[in-house]
Amino acid sequence: MNGVHDMGGMHGLGPIAPDPDEPLFHAPWEARVLAMNLAAAAWGLYNIDTSRHARERIPGPDYLRMSYYEKWLAGLMDLLTQTGQITREEVDAGRPDPAQARLTPPLTAERVAAVIAAGGPATRDVAAPKRFAIGEPVRARNINPTGHTRLPRYARGRLGVIERDHGVHVFPDTNAHGLGEQPQRLYGVRFTAFELWGEAARVGDSVHLDLWDDYLERP
Amino acid sequence: MAHDHHDHDQGQEPPSDLALRVKALETLLVDKGLVDPGALDAIIETYEQRVGPRNGARVVARSWVDPDYRARLLRDATAAIAELGYTGRQGEHMIAVENTDEVHNLVVCTLCSCYPWPVLGLPPSWYKSSPYRSRAVIDPRGVLAEFGVTLPDEMQVKVWDSTAEVRYLVVPQRPPGTEGLDAAGLAALVSRDAMIGVALAGARP
Numbered sequence: 001m002n003g004v005h006d007m008g009g010m011h012g013l014g015p016i017a018p019d020p021d022e023p024l025f026h027a028p029w030e031a032r033v034l035a036m037n038l039a040a041a042a043w044g045l046y047n048i049d050t051s052r053h054a055r056e057r058i059p060g061p062d063y064l065r066m067s068y069y070e071k072w073l074a075g076l077m078d079l080l081t082q083t084g085q086i087t088r089e090e091v092d093a094g095r096p097d098p099a100q101a102r103l104t105p106p107l108t109a110e111r112v113a114a115v116i117a118a119g120g121p122a123t124r125d126v127a128a129p130k131r132f133a134i135g136e137p138v139r140a141r142n143i144n145p146t147g148h149t150r151l152p153r154y155a156r157g158r159l160g161v162i163e164r165d166h167g168v169h170v171f172p173d174t175n176a177h178g179l180g181e182q183p184q185r186l187y188g189v190r191f192t193a194f195e196l197w198g199e200a201a202r203v204g205d206s207v208h209l210d211l212w213d214d215y216l217e218r219p
Numbered sequence: 220m221a222h223d224h225h226d227h228d229q230g231q232e233p234p235s236d237l238a239l240r241v242k243a244l245e246t247l248l249v250d251k252g253l254v255d256p257g258a259l260d261a262i263i264e265t266y267e268q269r270v271g272p273r274n275g276a277r278v279v280a281r282s283w284v285d286p287d288y289r290a291r292l293l294r295d296a297t298a299a300i301a302e303l304g305y306t307g308r309q310g311e312h313m314i315a316v317e318n319t320d321e322v323h324n325l326v327v328c329t330l331c332s333c334y335p336w337p338v339l340g341l342p343p344s345w346y347k348s349s350p351y352r353s354r355a356v357i358d359p360r361g362v363l364a365e366f367g368v369t370l371p372d373e374m375q376v377k378v379w380d381s382t383a384e385v386r387y388l389v390v391p392q393r394p395p396g397t398e399g400l401d402a403a404g405l406a407a408l409v410s411r412d413a414m415i416g417v418a419l420a421g422a423r424p
Binding site for chain 2: 006007009011014015016019022024025027029031033034035036038043048055058064070076080085086091094095096104105107109111112113115116118120121151154164165166169172182186188193197202204205207209
């Protein structure tokens with residue numbers, strides 16, 4: 001979707017203003033939001049692409065106003081209600097529906113270290129054609145899907161060169177929407193800064209994106 | 220974004236609306252049996268105590284002192300980083316990009332906040348902010364200037380936009396005059412920001 005989250009190349013969003021003394025969390029609630037996101041995901045009722053799409057569907061003005069963990073809170077509430085794990089009535093009442101039996105959380109304290117260390121690889125051991133070879137010129141397709149995509153607007157329609165073959169990865173555009181993983185080849189693609197930004201760009205500079213087969217075409 | 224917008228609800232101030240909403244949600248999730256409060260504590264402890272940029276600094280320092288390790292890191296970063304015990308969530312597919320006299324690397328995620336957690340921990344606010352995400356790809360030299368880094372004109376800048384599940388670790392250049400240091404001493408010179416590419420090693424230890 002062409003949302004405000006797809007902000008690569010925009011101007012006017014302010015100075016970066018890094019804080020060298022920034023704490024890991026600005027307040028205890030931020031840590032709890034992070035942890036609830038990770039722990040609730042252990043139910044396996046949604047995937048990382050669904051989670052990203054939940055955050056990017058936050059209305060644009062809110063997205064730009066909210067702090068990072070506010071967005072994670074909004075995304076989590078959305079995911080938990082969409083999957084029926086909680087209801088709006090329960091949130092309003094602040095307690096579980098008494099008709100529902102208490103569940104057993106899949107992620108216990110003892111399993112946290114192992115689950116984090118294992119992660120969730122996106123590669124899949126399936127055959128997928130190598131449509132493009134290293135060094136081959138490609139064009140990022142000019143697509144404008146209303147759902148989730150990881151092809152930023154600034155690269156669409158632009159010419160690049162295949163630089164690396166990352167193997168076969170889950171395709172976020174379908175995986176985010178319950179349409180299956182549809183694993184396909186993922187490539188590292190190099191775009192010159194000149195191709196992306198025109199003559200203001202520095203000659204020799206480049207931007208590198210990881211793009212799936214379906215995002216690419218022969219120029 | 221919202222760098223000045225964070226609630227500071229520690230200390231004597233009353234809890235913010237956000238803090239109350241989060242507490243209410245946690246209570247609900249725990250009461251329903253959806254999350255285990257001990258697991259929440261363990262997750263937070265992991266990123267507060269064990270998984271942070273010191274991990275990445277050890278990887279970089281090792282690559283500076285051990286040419287075979289450097290070769291393995293550049294060939295298969297996921298495996299080379301796993302040798303030091305750093306694996307897992309948000310670092311399943313790692314690539315190390317090395318700064319040289321000719322090339323400077325900079326990492327961003329324009330679409331969200333993808334970041335190599337096993338080696339760098341949780342990202343700083345500025346990395347997740349709209350100003351950085353929007354401008355790193357179109358004006359990397361202007362962004363670097365905001366961090367106090369000025370590169371020679373002839374140096375090539377490569378910006379890595381983390382659009383998939385591949386995560387990037389910048390291997391900064393070893394500072395001159397550090398020949399006498401061992402890996403532990405060298406790791407102390409490698410900042411988080413140098414491994415994102417917005418600082419040089421040794422500049423801000």
